[in-house]
Amino acid sequence: MNDADQVTIYNDRGDPLAEDIPIDALSPYRNQAIRAILHTLKRTAIIDLNKLETSLRNGSVGNTMAIGGECRIPGREVDLPIKEHADSIADRVLGMLRVSDDDDAMVERLDSLLIVQIPSLVVATGTGYTQAYLLPATALAHAIIDEFDLGIFDGVDMIKSAIMGRYPQTIEPSGGAVSMLISFPSSVEGAGVGYRSLSVNTIVALTHRRTFDAVALSSVLEHAAAFESGAAMGPYRRYHLMGMAYQGFNAGNMVYELVRDHGKGTVVDIIEDVIARSIEDRVIKLEKELPSGYGMYSASDASMWNAYASAGLLATAIQNAGASRSAQGTPSAMQFYADLLAMATSLPEVDFGKVIGTAMVFNWLTHNSYGGGEVGIFSGEHVVTKGSKGFIMPCAAASMCLDAGTMMYMPEVTSKNMFKLTEVLPSLQDPFSRIAEAAKEIGG
Numbered sequence: 001m002n003d004a005d006q007v008t009i010y011n012d013r014g015d016p017l018a019e020d021i022p023i024d025a026l027s028p029y030r031n032q033a034i035r036a037i038l039h040t041l042k043r044t045a046i047i048d049l050n051k052l053e054t055s056l057r058n059g060s061v062g063n064t065m066a067i068g069g070e071c072r073i074p075g076r077e078v079d080l081p082i083k084e085h086a087d088s089i090a091d092r093v094l095g096m097l098r099v100s101d102d103d104d105a106m107v108e109r110l111d112s113l114l115i116v117q118i119p120s121l122v123v124a125t126g127t128g129y130t131q132a133y134l135l136p137a138t139a140l141a142h143a144i145i146d147e148f149d150l151g152i153f154d155g156v157d158m159i160k161s162a163i164m165g166r167y168p169q170t171i172e173p174s175g176g177a178v179s180m181l182i183s184f185p186s187s188v189e190g191a192g193v194g195y196r197s198l199s200v201n202t203i204v205a206l207t208h209r210r211t212f213d214a215v216a217l218s219s220v221l222e223h224a225a226a227f228e229s230g231a232a233m234g235p236y237r238r239y240h241l242m243g244m245a246y247q248g249f250n251a252g253n254m255v256y257e258l259v260r261d262h263g264k265g266t267v268v269d270i271i272e273d274v275i276a277r278s279i280e281d282r283v284i285k286l287e288k289e290l291p292s293g294y295g296m297y298s299a300s301d302a303s304m305w306n307a308y309a310s311a312g313l314l315a316t317a318i319q320n321a322g323a324s325r326s327a328q329g330t331p332s333a334m335q336f337y338a339d340l341l342a343m344a345t346s347l348p349e350v351d352f353g354k355v356i357g358t359a360m361v362f363n364w365l366t367h368n369s370y371g372g373g374e375v376g377i378f379s380g381e382h383v384v385t386k387g388s389k390g391f392i393m394p395c396a397a398a399s400m401c402l403d404a405g406t407m408m409y410m411p412e413v414t415s416k417n418m419f420k421l422t423e424v425l426p427s428l429q430d431p432f433s434r435i436a437e438a439a440k441e442i443g444g
Contacts, residue, residue: 182194201400221393229389250311306351
C-alpha cells in the first residue's frame, strides 16, 4: 500500500459517497460493515417450519436419493401442529442457544421461517462455522420434543431426520428443514471458499435486485474468501483491494460512466474507453508499435490495470444484460470482452487470464452442456466458476438483477425466502452504502 492508493466511491446515480478513502478501508479486516456482513453469515441459520411440518406429516425425510426415488417411510408419519406452536418453539430454541442472559443470540419468526443467530461468543470459541447449522438444528429437535411431550416411540427419530436431512450427509442438498446462508463444508469445492458458496440468485435476492448492491455484496464475499484462503497475501492484498474498489464499488465512477456512455454501444466501445482511460491516467503506456501499426502496451501498475479492466468487465455485463433484459449472454460477453481487451493491448486481461478461462467454461455450461445450467444457480466456489477469485461473480450477479424473467431458475424460484431475510438481519441491508460509510469513517 502507498499514500496514492486512495479512491472515491460513487453510487448508482454517479454521486460520490466516500471521497479519497484509502483502499485499505475496504479490507475485511478493517471495514466494520464488511465484518458485520461476514459475521452474520457465519452465525445465521434458517429454519423452514412449513417444510418441517409437511415432511413429518408425509413421512418424507432425507429428500431424494434419485429423481423418482423420493425418501418416504409409510407408517412413520408424525402429525404435529408445529407452525401453530412456532412462537413457543422459538422461545425454547433461544433459551437453549443462549450462553448468558445478555448475549446476542437471536430467534426471529418471519412468516413460516425462524431466523436463528447463535451467540458471537459461540462463534469465537468454535473451530468453524458449522455450529451455525448444528446448534440450531439440535436445539430445534429438543424444543419440539419438549413442546409436544414426545416419548421414545413417538417418532423422535423422524423429527431428527426431518430437521437435519439424510444422515450422516448433513449438507443442504440432503433436504433438512434447517439451512445456512453459507454452504456446509462437505459440499463446497475445497478449503477457504465458504464465503463464495452463496449462489448468484441468493445474492440477488438478499439485495432485492438492486444491481450495485448485488455487485458490492458479491464482491465482498469473493474477496473475503481470497483473504481467508491466502490468495490476497503479500502483493496480492493490494491487487484484490484495488479490484474490489473499482469493480465492486464503482471507484472513480468508472463503471457508472462506462455504462452511461456506452449503454447503446457495443463491447468494443467499452474496451476502447477502458484503454483510453488507462493511457490518460498513466496506468498503461505504449511500449512499441509494430510495422503493421499494432501497438503493444505495458502496465506501469499491474494491479491498477487489472482494476480498470475489471470495471470494464462489469460494465460489459451490465450493458449486455441491460440491452437484452436477459442474463444468459453474460458469460459470452465476459469471454469476448477479455479476449478482445487482451488482443487490443497485448496485456493480460482481467485477473491475468483467469477470467477468460473461467468465462469460457461458464459459457459452455450455461449454453451447451445441459439445460439446467443457468447463470443464477452458480456460486463462486463451483468447480466451473472458482477459477477467477473475485471478478466473475459480481458480473453474474449484476446480470441476474437486470434479467426480466427469461431464466427457468429465477431468484424468486430458487431463493424466494432470501428476499425476506433483511427484515431481521440489518447488517445485510443496503450493503453498498453501509460499506462506503464505514470506509469513509476509516478514511476520516
